[in-house]
Amino acid sequence: MSQTVLAITEQSEGRFRKISYEVLSEAKKLAGQLGGSLTAVVLGSGVSDTDVAELKTYGADTILVADHPDLAVYTADAYVNVLAAIIRDRDCKTVVLGSTSCGKDMGGRLAARLEAGLAMECLSAAAEDGKIMVSRPMYGGKLIARTAIEADIRMVAMRPKAAQVTRAEGAGQVEKIEVDPGRIRTKVVDQQLATGKVDLTEADVVVSGGRGMGGPDYTVIENLAAVLEAAVGASRSAVDEGWRPPSDQVGQTGKVVSPNLYIACGISGAIQHLAGMSSSKVIVAINKDPEAPIFSKADYGIVGDLFEVVPVLTEAIKKIKG
Amino acid sequence: MPKVEIFVFLKQVPATESIIQVADDGVSIKTEGLKWVINPYDELAVEEALRIRQEKGGTVTIVSLGPAKADEAIRTALAMGADKGLRIDCRLNQYDSLATARILAAVMKERPFDLLIAGYRAVDDDYHMVGPALAELLDIPSISMVIEQKIDDNTIRCRCTVDGGTMDVEASLPALITTQRGLNEPRYASLPGIMKAKKKPIEVLEAGSLGIDADRLEARVRIESLAPPPERSAGRMIEGESVEDKVNQLVKALSEEAKVL
Numbered sequence: 001m002s003q004t005v006l007a008i009t010e011q012s013e014g015r016f017r018k019i020s021y022e023v024l025s026e027a028k029k030l031a032g033q034l035g036g037s038l039t040a041v042v043l044g045s046g047v048s049d050t051d052v053a054e055l056k057t058y059g060a061d062t063i064l065v066a067d068h069p070d071l072a073v074y075t076a077d078a079y080v081n082v083l084a085a086i087i088r089d090r091d092c093k094t095v096v097l098g099s100t101s102c103g104k105d106m107g108g109r110l111a112a113r114l115e116a117g118l119a120m121e122c123l124s125a126a127a128e129d130g131k132i133m134v135s136r137p138m139y140g141g142k143l144i145a146r147t148a149i150e151a152d153i154r155m156v157a158m159r160p161k162a163a164q165v166t167r168a169e170g171a172g173q174v175e176k177i178e179v180d181p182g183r184i185r186t187k188v189v190d191q192q193l194a195t196g197k198v199d200l201t202e203a204d205v206v207v208s209g210g211r212g213m214g215g216p217d218y219t220v221i222e223n224l225a226a227v228l229e230a231a232v233g234a235s236r237s238a239v240d241e242g243w244r245p246p247s248d249q250v251g252q253t254g255k256v257v258s259p260n261l262y263i264a265c266g267i268s269g270a271i272q273h274l275a276g277m278s279s280s281k282v283i284v285a286i287n288k289d290p291e292a293p294i295f296s297k298a299d300y301g302i303v304g305d306l307f308e309v310v311p312v313l314t315e316a317i318k319k320i321k322g
Numbered sequence: 323m324p325k326v327e328i329f330v331f332l333k334q335v336p337a338t339e340s341i342i343q344v345a346d347d348g349v350s351i352k353t354e355g356l357k358w359v360i361n362p363y364d365e366l367a368v369e370e371a372l373r374i375r376q377e378k379g380g381t382v383t384i385v386s387l388g389p390a391k392a393d394e395a396i397r398t399a400l401a402m403g404a405d406k407g408l409r410i411d412c413r414l415n416q417y418d419s420l421a422t423a424r425i426l427a428a429v430m431k432e433r434p435f436d437l438l439i440a441g442y443r444a445v446d447d448d449y450h451m452v453g454p455a456l457a458e459l460l461d462i463p464s465i466s467m468v469i470e471q472k473i474d475d476n477t478i479r480c481r482c483t484v485d486g487g488t489m490d491v492e493a494s495l496p497a498l499i500t501t502q503r504g505l506n507e508p509r510y511a512s513l514p515g516i517m518k519a520k521k522k523p524i525e526v527l528e529a530g531s532l533g534i535d536a537d538r539l540e541a542r543v544r545i546e547s548l549a550p551p552p553e554r555s556a557g558r559m560i561e562g563e564s565v566e567d568k569v570n571q572l573v574k575a576l577s578e579e580a581k582v583l
Contacts, residue, residue, distance in 0.1 A: 012486065074484075076454065076464065099450070101484040104442070105466040108454030111420055117542030118420070120450045133546070138447055142342040143351070143548050151542035185463035186493045189479070193487035201485070205582075239503070246469070246503035247483050252338045252445055253362050253503065261582040272338040278554055282580045284572065290559075299557035300575055302568050312569045320577060 003036025006092040008083065009055070010102060011044055013195070016051060018202055019098035021058055022163040026125055026156070027096040028059035028170075033127040034094065037061040038170060041086060043079060045072035049174075056172025058165075063174045064090075070181035073188045074102050078181035080109045085179070087114060087153065094132060096125070099157040100201075107157050117151035121256075123162040132156060140252025140275040160201045161258050198231040200248065205261045206280070208233035208250055209243075210273075212266015212287065212306055216243040220307060221265060224314045227321060233257065233277075235267045251276035265306040269294030286310065325380035326473065326495075327436045328371045330404065331426060331453070332364040332386045334395035335446040344548045350415070351548070360395045363441025366501040368399045369508040371439055374473065380436070381405045385429065387422055389414055393524055400519035401511030407524035410532075415447065417529075418541040423455035425539070428532040430460055435496055437478065442467050442500035449543075453500040463493035467502035 007027035009020035024040060031038040040060035042052055047067050055063050064086060070078050079102070087095060087110075095110075097103045099121045111118035122134040123144070132149040134156055149156070200206060205228045209221040218232065225232045234244035236251050250257055252272040262280035267273060269285070269292055277283070278297050285298035286306050295301040302309055336342060337357040345352045360368070371382040382404040386392045389412065396407035410425055417425065430438070438460075440453035457464035469488070470481040479492045483502050511519070529539070558575070562568035577583040 017485075076466075080458070101467065104450045105454060105464075108419070108423070108451035109458040109464070111451065112423060112455035112458035115420070115538075115542075117418075118449075118451060119543050121448055136448075137551070138548070139336070139342045139351075140338065140445055140448070141551065143344065144551050145545045146547045146549075148544050148546050149542065150544065186465060186491050188489055188491050190490035191487065192489070193484075197486060199485050249503065261576070261580075270339070271341065279551065282576070282582050283554070283557075284576070295559065296556045297554045299580065300572055301557065301559045302572060303559065304565060304568065308565050309569060312565050313572065316569050316573045317583065320573065320583065 003031070003034040004090055004092045005031040005034065005036055005038050005094045005096065006087060006090070007038060007040045007060070008095065008097040009040055009042050010098055010100060011042070014048065017100070019100055019158070019160050021165045022160065023096050023098050023158055024055065024058040024060060025166045026158050026163040028166070028168050030094055030096065030125060030127055030132070039064060039090065039092065041066060041083070043071045043082060045069050052174055053172065056170050057167055059168030059170040061171040061173065063172060065174060065176045066179040067176060068179050068181055070184060075184050075186050075188065076106045076109055077184045077186065079106050080113060081182040082179045083110055084113050093153055095153065095155045097155065097157050099159045103157050107155065111155055114153050115151070116153035116155045117149040118155040118157065119147055119149055120157045121159045122156050123159060125156045137256060140272060141256050141279060142275050159256070198229065200231045200233055200250070200255050200257055203231035203257070203259050205230035206233045206250070206257050206259045207263045207265065208235065208267060209238060209265050210235035210267030211237045213238060213243060218244065220310045220314070224263070224310050224317070227314055227317050235273050236270070264294050264298070265310055267294055268292045269297065326374055326378045327380055327434060328374060329383045329385055329430065329433070329435050329438050330364070330367045330371045330399070331438070331440040331456070332368065332384050332395055332399060333361045333441070333444045333446070334358050334386065334388055334392040335361045335444055338362065338445055344550070348547050349545045353414070358391065358394065360398055361441050361444045361446070363443060363445070363501050363503070365508045366503070366505045367439040367441055368402055368404060369506045370471065370501065372403045372509070373506065374437070378473065383408060385426065386410070387412055387417065387425060396524055397519050398511060400522045401515040402509055403515060406522055408527065409524055410527045410529050412529055417539060418543045419449040419451035420455055420542060421539040423452050423459055424534060425529050425532060426452070426456050427459035428534055429527065437495060438498040440498065440500050442502055453498060457498040460498070462496050462498055464498040464500070465491050465493055466500045468499045469502050469504040471499060
């Protein structure tokens with residue numbers, strides 16, 4: 001059996017997204033356990049050679065560059081056509097990708113096309129007795145499932161920020177390959193992308209505001225987020241009130257986040273919110289109500305009015321950040 | 323395009339406020355006393371289908387894979403206004419996502435449709451897979467995580483959320499879309515709606531009657547054990563004379579103890 005592990009990279013604005021390095025690192029680990037090699041694939045149009053060469057330092061033995069005008073913008077049809085052909089031609093039995101919006105869009109299609117076993121939102125993966133074992137959250141993080149992927153082709157989609165990025169030396173053989181994106185049935189007519197904005201699931205620090213915000217003015221939260229280079233999150237009640245867009249929601253029906261530091265401001269800590277953030281490394285809670293359930297999950301708690309505490313905190317952090 | 327034939331895929335899941343506990347077998351959950359609801363993303367799908375039907379005319383059929391209990395969720399969707407239901411009988415979580423998509427594809431191959439709507443994920447198993455896999459098996463285009471849609475003639479144009487923003491994407495019908503929060507505010511079933519729903523038909527099919535080879539329905543992804551995540555214990559409440567005092571202690575702790583600043 002071929003033991004080539006394929007790592008699917010993702011780019012944004014012409015640069016590799018952080019998830020790409022996480023995917024490569026987890027794939028490298030699997031390749032080591034399987035005694036195989038690591039192949040990275042880069043899809044795009046006008047892919048830069050210097051960027052591609054960098055993947056060698058994350059352990060890629062082979063770097064496939066699929067450069068085609070039809071791959072400039074992500075579409076499920078083109079990406080699935082190209083990736084399915086690569087996986088078959090190269091006889092890859094283990095595939096690692098990111099559980100990102102693209103990964104979630106194309107993962108199911110690719111698995112159906114290849115009759116592969118796919119586990120989304122994985123926290124870790126390991127090769128054991130001919131199967132791939134993954135650990136993944138269910139019920140919005142209320143339970144962790146040790147899950148076996150047993151199929152001819154096994155696909156592991158890593159949750160952003162779950163895998164440790166590790167440098168490793170690979171052979172780094174770059175191959176530019178001919179690809180056929182095929183017929184594309186969806187047309188991207190416009191994009192509204194916030195440049196320079198940290199995505200909630202990829203952020204090292206998240207500052208969230210809940211019902212205690214009392215309205216749509218999140219200035220105090222945004223100011224604190226700015227000094228910490230953090231992403232802004234919200235509780236479901238803040239989203240339900242229309243104070244923040246649904247894309248900011250942290251929790252079981254929103255995004256599950258695992259930053260190094262999560263600061264919950266004016267959030268009581270409903271069970272479905274706790275499920276979405278309790279895998280954060282360090283949690284700080286600021287709430288008026290000393291009985292708020294959020295304090296039972298927080299490493300540090302301050303009982304107080306967030307509108308008094310947060311601005312002082314912002315200034316204090318500004319000072320130490322210089 | 324005169325009328326739109328819509329199918330909505332729905333899963334009954336434990337309500338998100340539920341405390342979820344592992345059953346004695348170690349691989350499933352305790353179901354006693356749980357409150358069951360329509361998966362919140364599927365509820366958005368039902369609502370959007372009803373809005374499209376209101377504008378264009380057509381039929382909204384609810385399809386669900388699950389045990390007899392799932393009829394409650396189908397009945398709720400019928401009470402919201404959907405026309406009919408179809409349940410493929412199986413045990414709770416009997417099939418993995420790919421097998422589920424395969425069964426749904428077999429059902430849909432026998433039925434004419436213009437638009438399929440699914441939640442982009444189910445908040446129980448979180449596989450994020452059935453919608454796109456179903457579209458693949460039916461060989462139709464799909465658009466994921468839709469927050470806005472408009473159908474003109476034979477084209478659906480959607481705004482969808484992607485990492486870092488939104489994207490506007492078009493496809494020709496028949497197509498499948500998956501729903502994202504923000505798409506709409508699902509209606510509550512009205513009392514007359516609930517009364518009417520009692521008379522609406524729910525067809526029940528056996529997965530075995532669909533002519534799918536048993537080995538193609540075998541699980542490729544299987545839970546070996548379930549456990550709650552490591553319990554977080556409550557940390558330190560920071561006491562102090564003033565806000566400044568508390569904040570200074572916090573910043574010191576974050577930079578010196580936790581080393582996250």
